[in-house]
Amino acid sequence: MEQKRKYFTVNYGCQMNEYDTEVLSGHLENLGYVPAGRIEEAEVLVINTCAVRQKAEEKVFSYLGKLHSLKQQNPNMLMVLWGCMVQQESVARKVRQRYSFIDLICGPHALGRFPELLEKARCSTRPVIELSELGDRENLPVKRKQGIHAWVPISHGCDNYCSYCIVPYVRGAEKSRRPENIMQEIRELVREGYREVTLLGQNVNSYGKDLEKDMNFARLLELADGVEGLLRIRFMTSHPRDFSEEVIRVIRRGEKICEHFHLPLQAGSNNVLQRMNRGYTREDYLQLIAKIRELIPGASITTDIIAGFPGEAEADFAQTMDMVRRIRFDAAFTFVYSPRKGTRAACMEDQLAPEVKKERIVALNNLQNRISLEKNEKLVGSTREVLVEGRSKTDPEMYTGRTRTNKIVHFCSNEELTGKLVKITITKAGPWTLTGQLLGIEEKLHR
Numbered sequence: 220m221e222q223k224r225k226y227f228t229v230n231y232g233c234q235m236n237e238y239d240t241e242v243l244s245g246h247l248e249n250l251g252y253v254p255a256g257r258i259e260e261a262e263v264l265v266i267n268t269c270a271v272r273q274k275a276e277e278k279v280f281s282y283l284g285k286l287h288s289l290k291q292q293n294p295n296m297l298m299v300l301w302g303c304m305v306q307q308e309s310v311a312r313k314v315r316q317r318y319s320f321i322d323l324i325c326g327p328h329a330l331g332r333f334p335e336l337l338e339k340a341r342c343s344t345r346p347v348i349e350l351s352e353l354g355d356r357e358n359l360p361v362k363r364k365q366g367i368h369a370w371v372p373i374s375h376g377c378d379n380y381c382s383y384c385i386v387p388y389v390r391g392a393e394k395s396r397r398p399e400n401i402m403q404e405i406r407e408l409v410r411e412g413y414r415e416v417t418l419l420g421q422n423v424n425s426y427g428k429d430l431e432k433d434m435n436f437a438r439l440l441e442l443a444d445g446v447e448g449l450l451r452i453r454f455m456t457s458h459p460r461d462f463s464e465e466v467i468r469v470i471r472r473g474e475k476i477c478e479h480f481h482l483p484l485q486a487g488s489n490n491v492l493q494r495m496n497r498g499y500t501r502e503d504y505l506q507l508i509a510k511i512r513e514l515i516p517g518a519s520i521t522t523d524i525i526a527g528f529p530g531e532a533e534a535d536f537a538q539t540m541d542m543v544r545r546i547r548f549d550a551a552f553t554f555v556y557s558p559r560k561g562t563r564a565a566c567m568e569d570q571l572a573p574e575v576k577k578e579r580i581v582a583l584n585n586l587q588n589r590i591s592l593e594k595n596e597k598l599v600g601s602t603r604e605v606l607v608e609g610r611s612k613t614d615p616e617m618y619t620g621r622t623r624t625n626k627i628v629h630f631c632s633n634e635e636l637t638g639k640l641v642k643i644t645i646t647k648a649g650p651w652t653l654t655g656q657l658l659g660i661e662e663k664l665h666r
């Protein structure tokens with residue numbers, strides 16, 4: 220029997236990057252490749268990269284260091300370095316100089332042109348670099364992971380230029396996808412057996428600003444909520460500045476739209492928020508949280524916070540801690556500020572010492588972990604609707620699912636329930652996950 224050609228992918232980025240990797244996989248499968256079980260078997264290796272923090276780049280460089288010997292053992296393996304990190308010209312150049320065994324270096328815009336670029340790289344003895352921003356992102360093949368959950372991009376790029384952030388530079392200007400294309404994709408996914416979609420964008424609330432007048436995020440959510448056979452809709456990321464009351468009301472009315480709000484706060488002091496160019500104050504943010512909790516009392520709220528932004532004084536950081544105490548987020552992704560070349564914040568004076576940043580993030584994490592645990596402990600004894608995702612990755616004896624509020628629950632179950640909504644009584648809580656007992660299948664959707 221003829222041996223099929225194989226490919227292997229490695230992902231270092233966010234959900235949008237994961238989706239892009241699914242498209243690259245889709246292209247490769249159209250070309251006749253199949254996934255390799257082990258990296259050594261691959262004829263094509265794709266590494267999708269991220270630029271958002273220094274650490275993300277360091278991880279990729281350390282990986283590249285290890286790849287040299289793999290290339291020596293498999294000289295015919297085509298190595299592709301894709302994504303946000305290499306969209307930065309200086310990084311692409313560095314890769315070409317120091318890691319000349321990489322065959323193709325491509326920014327995220329070339330997604331539609333991957334097959335031709337791969338062919339070009341195959342025929343070339345020198346690395347091929349493609350950083351142009353041209354490229355359509357419709358009608359692309361997508362090879363999604365098997366399961367019940369699918370990522371669905373609704374917009375690409377970002378126009379916000381938060382002063383610390385590299386994303387607008389590497390991902391380009393914001394562009395909304397056509398609603399009919401999004402809806403067609405969701406319906407198709409349901410036909411294929413997917414039950415939950417996450418609508419993706421750097422700022423989903425500004426969806427539709429570049430489309431016809433009556434198209435916006437609230438309208439899109441409503442349309443998606445009407446898709447028969449779909450069980451749940453999630454979305455990320457929301458920008459607090461653009462979050463309208465209309466969207467909160469649509470979520471409240473919606474049957475499938477989950478009551479989980481990921482609203483990056485970034486900082487709690489107005490002074491820092493302003494220098495971050497976030498476009499809201501702490502008071503605006505508190506008001507938004509109050510509105511969400513008034514209209515949807517059971518909603519969960521999670522956030523992103525940066526500690527150690529340039530010029531962040533003790534008093535500014537105290538305001539961040541104060542916001543965390545007041546709001547009591549269900550969870551927070553916390554980051555030490557990382558200067559990104561070319562962004563405004565990287566040139567600001569008063570960059571803080573690493574020890575100060577470290578100290579602050581430790582304090583922040585201790586506080587938030589305690590709050591997350593307390594909030595989860597409150598759920599013990601209650602019964603929740605859980606969508607069963609399949610066997611747990613950490614304990615194959617157990618199954619995993621999520622509540623509507625995006626809490627991960629582990630429980631004993633069986634294969635037939637995967638993809639179904641079940642009732643689970645929560646029996647134990649940790650800061651990040653819950654344990655529960657299966658009560659039965661959910662008859663109909665409810666909160």
Ligand code: SAH
Pocket residue numbers: 271272383384385386420421422456457458483485523524525554555556557558559
């Ligand atoms: N578009 C999304 C996600 C951006 S990246 C949003 O606006 O929320 C995800 C998170 O990384 C950001 O929310 C921010 O908290 C963090 N981040 C971005 N740039 C960073 C930097 N230079 N240093 C540290 N954290 C950063």
Ligand code: SF4
Pocket residue numbers: 377378379380381384385386387421422458
């Ligand atoms: Fe970056 Fe701000 Fe855009 Fe988010 S909204 S991607 S943090 S510039």
Ligand code: F3S
Pocket residue numbers: 231232233234235236268269270271303304385386389390
């Ligand atoms: Fe995502 Fe990192 Fe790019 S967060 S958009 S992969 S810079």
